Amino acid sequence: SQQGEEDPQALSIQEGENATMNCSYKTSINNLQWYRQNSGRGLVHLILIRSNEREKHSGRLRVTLDTSKKSSSLLITASRAADTASYFCAKAEGANSKLTFGKGITLSVRP
């Protein structure tokens, strides 16, 4: 089963705008990771946030984690057409940090 539920399912924005994507989960996690997947390609790791962290930044990416609400958000600032892709959140849980992926969010950035 997939427990990393993302919201919205699809997002279309204009280049230069910010994109916010949300992920909710149901059980305790070790960390939460966001991945990007371009059409027909493999997944690329974007950022990891541990359960004891609340916010992390990487370039134009900002991820937050609220363990009380069991939710995370990924913000992409100043979006570019090249950011067009599917974005997945993955929960790492258990002793071996097994990843469980959500269904993904389709982001379209219009030039």
Next chain:
Amino acid sequence: EAGVVQSPRYKIIEKKQPVAFWCNPISGHNTLYWYRQNLGQGPELLIRYENEEAVDDSQLPKDRFSAERLKGVDSTLKIQPAELGDSAVYLCASRHRDTDTQYFGPGTRLTVL
């Protein structure tokens, strides 16, 4: 540094035929994963290897799927016989013991006719 290599990239077969996928992980990565990704879904774990040992194969349909990782490096995933519902992208990923980050290959897109 070379990434995770998978072959073939695409495979079209008729149902009941066998098929095999190959993965070469990043050098030094002791953990190897096989995932299946159905259209419009996220990847789902099939099997995880720690070196040459399969330590989590609970999601692998063992009646028709098999995998091996001889010598703890390359891995193959086999389906025999393939069914229509096996059409999907099969992803391989690897991870170094000192990190939680998994690195994915480009995947093999399987179409069963």
